[in-house]
Amino acid sequence: MKFWGGGAPENKLLVGKRIGFTLAEVLITIGIIGIVAAMTMPALINNLQDRHFKSMFKKQYSIISQAIQMLYAEDGAPMDFANWRDMPLYVCRIAQKLNAEQSGLKCNEMLEEMDFQNFENYRNTKVSWHADNTWYNKKKQPQFMNNAYRGMTFYLMDGSWINFNCIRTIFVDVNGAKNPNTIGRDIFYLYLPAKSTNTGFFNGDANLNVNGCSGSNYYVTITKKNYKEDCENGFGWGCSPVYILD
DSSP, rough: OOTTTSSOOOOOGTTOOOSSSSSSHHHHHHHHHHHHHHHHHHHHHHHHHHHHHHHHHEEEEEHHHHHHHHHHHHHHOOOOSSSSSGGGHHHHHHHTTOOOOOEEEHHHHHHHHHHOGGGGGGOOTTOEEEEEEEEOTTTBBBOOOHHHTSSSSSEESSOOOEEEEETEEEEEETTTTTTTOOOTTEEEEOOTTOOOOBBBSTTBBBBBTTTTTGGGOOEEEEOOOHHHHHHHSSSSSHHHHHHHHH
């Protein structure tokens, strides 16, 4: 082996070899990383949002259920309304229990005058559920609501919207006007069976048509057998029982 000046042995393999990357190689690598990030970041953000929405819905489900139980304790009986014109009384009383910031009904006047059958005269047009075609199901199809129920909405201080719909169904948008305004992501439902104090998601063994008063093009039938499938591959209403029950 040949030595040079008493130093380290010559490594002929390194002669003529360059160490490091060229600017072009660095730019290509950064570009690839950017493309991968652009492909994966939206999914990660959506997953984080969905976890947050799920947590907010659990909170709203709990406080609405507690408010209904408080009314039961005061009245000594379940909320007993047979048709939609009986609903404003309970909408206003629950809104008061939840310290609603704004309401689609002028509840103070209605409760003072006890005139619930003519609730159209007490509407606050500044507060309403989403306008038609501005909220969507999980298939990205625009949604519609029967106008009779649009004003039975109140806004809570945390930004969520609560709507009483089709007699015994309650809609919740956990972040109000903010996007995505999509069923199964930030919009959910719960159900109060007749003569019951316990909220849930099903009408016993019968079918429950969520948004059923808005016509056959907009309601979705949710049962104990199909709610998981609806959440995963359907319109999104089934995600409400999935998030609470499973």
